[in-house]
Amino acid sequence: MSALSQKHLIAIKDLQKSDIELIFQTADTFKEVLQRPIKKVPSLRDITIANLFFEDSTRTRISFELAEKRLSADTINFSASGSSVKKGETLLDTVNNILAMKVDMIVMRHSSSGAQAFLSQHIKANIINAGDGTHEHPTQGLLDGYSVREKFGELKGLNYLIIGDIKHSRVAGSDIPLMTKMGAKVKVCGPPTLIPKYIEEMGATYEPDLKKALEWCDVANVLRIQLERMDIKFVPSLREYSLFYGVNRELLDSINKDITIMHPGPINRGVELNSDVADSKQAIILQQVENGVAVRMAALYLLAGRA
Amino acid sequence: MKPRIILDSSKFALTVERLCHQLIEQHRDFSQSCIIGVQPRGVFLAERIHSRLQAILKKKDIQYGKLDITLYRDDFRQKGKPMTTNETDIPFSLEGKNVVLVDDVLFTGRTIRSALDALLDYGRPNDVELLVLIDRRLQRHLPIQAKYVGKVIDSITTEKVKVEWKDLDGADKVWITSDHNE
CATH class of the missing domain: 3.40.50.1370 (Aspartate/ornithine carbamoyltransferase)
Known part of the structure; x- marks a missing residue:
């Protein structure tokens, strides 16, 4: 039995080679799940995931949402337009308010490099970086x-x-x-x-x-x-x-x-x-797009298991 | 308690042979049936049974698959670590099949419950039977019973049953040990 060395997935440079290999191996399993007639497994049925997109996205957002649903997690979606961010709420306040509603994991995209790394020092939920500024994805x-x-x-x-x-x-x-x-x-x-x-x-x-x-x-x-x-x-x-x-x-x-x-x-x-x-x-x-769902399922599954 | 052997290799072979014949009695030529081994350890027994069945029936097309139940477990995240997944390989449809689910040891029954959930995601089998090498009958947490049993043993929770395989550990053997000795 092995586990990731990290609690969050913020940057590839934080990962060890064994982490990457573990994610690839786990993604193989999920790729098989996605070929089945019933493309869904119950692993994360007790987990709630918030997708916080402070910056526009189609592919990544759909890919994450599908990955979460295929794992049976509950999901909520948030985009900066039409939210209290426009009223001047800080990032930490926004996220803490969402976490107060008992959310277990956060998938976040932000236009500032390092936004997720900053958050990870202040909150307990697992964070997955879905792109931060010009830093990493x-x-x-x-x-x-x-x-x-x-x-x-x-x-x-x-x-x-x-x-x-x-x-x-x-x-x-x-x-x-x-x-x-x-x-x-x-x-x-x-x-x-x-x-x-x-x-x-x-x-x-x-x-x-x-x-x-x-x-x-x-x-x-x-x-x-x-x-x-x-x-x-x-x-x-x-x-x-x-x-x-x-x-x-x-x-x-x-x-x-x-x-x-x-x-x-x-x-x-x-x-x-x-x-x-x-x-x-x-x-x-x-194929990259198709594999994206399996790889994201692997990352979500492995991080959720570390909680 | 000292580790002791409950099945040595000659008895082991006899037991597997008996299980095969019991299966043939029920499933005839296996044209509507298939063998599914539960990952990771059930696969060794399933492979053994599958190859013996093919030899006895002189058939080469008995359907055989491997099922990983990791993603269906009910104790995910209770162990503090995610469980590593294994390969699932069922290269045929389960729709309308008579499935023989194979595992090495039946203990709490939770693995088999997960396996039933997992199986149903591949289609709707006609019926599902359970075959195990060892049935630890006193430790069940769920109402699950095997139809074909190699050997029934009465053991307490702190004891461990270990099944060893020739290809993996050098000899076919089943041990019972208590935890303190390890």
């Missing part, structure tokens, strides 16, 4: 790792490339530590303005040339250009970005290798990724 990192593991058997020894806006990406923030912990090599590629200054300390190397980077990798995770996080111009125009860093069929055919393509969604078709790649057999984008 651990369940995305886990489902990316899980999807690659499903395709290749293991992560060790693989060359993993992340293309795009690394600086503002919490997906990269979680993918880089996850992949390096599991023994994969990570390179990032994108315009120099969108690469964090201390990328090497995160365990990744930088390759400015997209074609060279693609020739190196086994898997390429293409990130979304996040227009909402760019208050100043980091790239001259989307057209120019797409010209230098957009992944298209022509480019993929010019390299002599069958690369697996991932994308965390939502895709800006024609900008970072063309439809002739996104909808091709090389892409595992929809």
Whole structure:
């Protein structure tokens, strides 16, 4: 019998390799559950989970909610718009009020990096980070790792490339530590303005040339250009970005290798990724979404068991 | 109390052989029946029974599956640690089947209660029977009874029954020990 080393899931960098392996193994079980005629197990029937989304989300929120329902947990949903946050209530007050109604776990997305880490020091409930600012999105990192593991058997020894806006990406923030912990090599590629200054300390190397980077990798995770996080111009125009860093069929055919393509969604078709790649057999984008539910079920199950 | 053997390997083989014949008496050629082993330890007995049945009946298509009940337990989170899940592999429909549920030791009956819940999520079997190697009949918490029993033993709660398997522990044996000796 094993358990996670953490009470919360805030960041991949807090996890040990054995934690990640345990989550993957448990997700295998849940993947089987999701193939059954009755896709539901009673494990968390006595647990109430609050999904607090202080920032917009479709995929992650639906994925978490489904995962919770498949585990028979009771769920409540909260979004910042139309709530007392607008009346000036502090984060801690909002959360404490919700917890006073006997909620056991919190899934939270917030636009400030570190919001969940701050909360975890003040409340008793288990917290799962569903994305904090430009910091981490651990369940995305886990489902990316899980999807690659499903395709290749293991992560060790693989060359993993992340293309795009690394600086503002919490997906990269979680993918880089996850992949390096599991023994994969990570390179990032994108315009120099969108690469964090201390990328090497995160365990990744930088390759400015997209074609060279693609020739190196086994898997390429293409990130979304996040227009909402760019208050100043980091790239001259989307057209120019797409010209230098957009992944298209022509480019993929010019390299002599069958690369697996991932994308965390939502895709800006024609900008970072063309439809002739996104909808091709090389892409595992929809498998990522499918695996997301199983991985989130595993994280919820393992954290709930630690209470 | 010193650990003592309740079934040695020759008696063990005889018992498994008898259970197989009892099953054949009831299920004939197993065309409408299947064997389901309860993870983790029930699977060893289920595999043994399954392979013996196929040998006796000279058939190669008796349906066999493994069922993990971890997610259906009623003591989740009471042990302070989540329980590690095992593989469930039932590659056929249970709809209308006669299911023989197999576990090594029947004790409180809670595992079997969970297993019944889990089974129903795979369809509606025609009927479900329970086969166990050891029935500790005095410790039941729930009204659950096995139809096929290898050996009944009367033991107290502090005693432990341990089933060892040739492939796993070197020999087929069943021990009874008291907790203090361990």
